[in-house]
Amino acid sequence: MKKFINAPDDVVREALAGVAAAHSGLRVDLENQIVVRTDAPRSGKVGLISGGGSGHEPLHGGFVGAGMLDAAAPGEVFTSPVPDQILAATKAVDGGAGVVHIVKNYTGDVMNFQMAAELAGDDGVTVETVLVDDDVAVEDSTWTAGRRGTGATLFVEKIAGALAEEGGSVQDVAAIGRRVNEASGSFAVALTACTTPAAGKPGFDLPEDEMEVGVGIHGEPGRRREKLQPAKQIAATAVESILAAKPMERGDRAIVMVNGLGGTPLIELYLLYGHVSALLDEAGVQIVHNLVGNYVTSLDMAGMSVTILKADDEMIRLWEAPVNTPGLRWGA
C-alpha cells in the first residue's frame, strides 16, 4: 500500500490534527472527533451539521465555515460516525434555534444520526433531518436501502447553509435541503478501485480495459462493468442517466458539478465538463453555476461523478450567497 500515512489506525486522527493546524477558523475537537466553526454555537442561528465516513474529503470537514456547515462528525474511513460523536457535534452548534442533520443515505449513517437525534431531543434540542439520496445509478446497494447519497450532499450543505446563515428557521432550512436533494441527481464512473488504509489493497479488481458504471463512493458495484469508453460517451451516459431519473425541460436552469473521486486529474475533469456542458446545452438546459474539481471523493479512486441540480430562484440566490470554508469559498 502506497500512502502518506504512519499507521492505518491513526489516519483520521492525524488528518484532523492537520486540519486543526491549517485552519484557524475551525475548532477541531480531537477527543470527540468533530470539526466545529470557532464561532459556534451562535444564539438564534440554526445549527447545520453533517458527517459520515472519512475518505471523502473535502466532504464534510472541509465544508465547515461561514455560510455552510457549523460542524462535521467524521467517522473512521468509510465508517459511520458513532451516535456520541454526532450528539457532541449537535450540542456544539445548538444556539437554541434547532439543529439540522444532513445525512447521506447509508444504513449505518442513517441509524447513528437517528440515535443521536433522539438523544439530542431528550436534551431538548430540536433536530430536523435531511436525508440525501441523489445517486440515480441504483435503487438499492451494498450499504443502502434506497438510493445512495453522494454529490448532492455538497449542494444541500451549501444551499441550506446559506439559509441558516441568513436566519431561516429549522423547518425552513430542512425544507430547502430536502427540496435540493429531490431536485438533484448524480451518477459516477470509476476507472480504478480505491484502497483503504485498513485493507491495504484495492477494494475490487477492475481490468485495465474496463470501467465500473454507476459506482458508489466507497466502490460499491454500480449498474454494470463495461469496456472503457471515450470520455464523450461516458459524459453522455452520466447525463442521460440523471435526466432519465430527474427529468428537466428546455429552459430549466441547473447547477452542475463534475467531481473527481480522488485519483483523477483536473485536466480530465475539465475535458468531461466540456462534454457535460455541451449535452445540457443541447437539451436546452442552462447551467447557471458549476463546480469542477475534487469535492466528494473516494480516497484515491480514479473516477468522476456528475451531479445536476434543477435549480429554482431561491436555490440560485442561496448558492450565490457568500461561503467561506476550506473547500468552497466565494464572496457576495
Next chain:
Amino acid sequence: MKKFINAPDDVVREALAGVAAAHSGLRVDLENQIVVRTDAPRSGKVGLISGGGSGHEPLHGGFVGAGMLDAAAPGEVFTSPVPDQILAATKAVDGGAGVVHIVKNYTGDVMNFQMAAELAGDDGVTVETVLVDDDVAVEDSTWTAGRRGTGATLFVEKIAGALAEEGGSVQDVAAIGRRVNEASGSFAVALTACTTPAAGKPGFDLPEDEMEVGVGIHGEPGRRREKLQPAKQIAATAVESILAAKPMERGDRAIVMVNGLGGTPLIELYLLYGHVSALLDEAGVQIVHNLVGNYVTSLDMAGMSVTILKADDEMIRLWEAPVNTPGLRWGA
C-alpha cells in the same frame, strides 16, 4: 491507459474547451491556445503571464483572474508552449505598462519564453522575466540546467499578481516575483509515476514498496529511490531538505503549501500538513498562511510536494490581497 479522454492528441484542446464552458471570467482563445482574463488588456496595468506544459492543473490556467495572472499559455502535456503562443498571450495582456513573464526553469520553457520576449520587444512591448527555480532536490535535472521550477510558481503568481493589480511598475512586479522565488524552496516525493495520454503507460517503474525522493513534476528522477517511509519521516525529509537550502531562523514567518501531485487524496495531504506544521513549529518558524490541496500537479501521480516561502511584510500583505481565479480565491 485509463483516462477520461477521447484521443490523446485532443486532450489539451478539449480540456480548454471545458475551461471556457466553466468560467465566464476567462476568455479561452482555442486557436492560439491561451487563457485570458476577459477584462484584459487593462490600460496602465502590468500584464502578468505564465505558461508551461499542460498536466499541472490548476497551474497555470486555473490561476488566471483578478489578483493573479492575466493570461496563461498552456503547451501540450509536459511540453513547452511555443513562442507564438506566448507572444499571443503577451500581446493579449499588454496594457502599455509592460508584461511580466513567469517562467519555470525548464530548458524548453526558458528558450521559448525568451524568444517570445524578444518578438514582443520588437513590437515595442517591455517584457521582464521571472525565472522560478525553487526545487531544492537537485542542482541539474533531466530537462533543466539548474534547479527546477515547481510549487513556488504559485507563490510568485499570487504575490506578483497582487502587486500588478494594485498598480506596481513592471520592474517592481518582476522584482517581487524574483524575491519570492529566491525566498522559496520546494521538495517533492512520488509514490507512483504518472501516465501521459501520449505514452499511455507510466513514465517509470516504481516498486510497490519504494518511493522517489526529490522527484520532479514530470516524474524526473530525484535524489534517490528508497523504501517507503512513514509520512512523518517523509515530511521531515522534505522540510529538512528545504531548510538546508533556504535557511530560516527562529521567529521567521512562512507561507507553506502541502501540495498533491494529482493522485493523492486530501486526507493524506492534511495528515502530512500536520507533521510539516509541527516541524516548523519546533524550528521556531511561524506559518502565517498555508495551502493544502492539489495546486501544482503532475497528472495522476501519487505524490506530494512541500513549498516553504520565508515571507516578509510585503509578501504577506500581497498574499492576503483578494484573488479571484478558478484555482485560488479569497476576499479582502
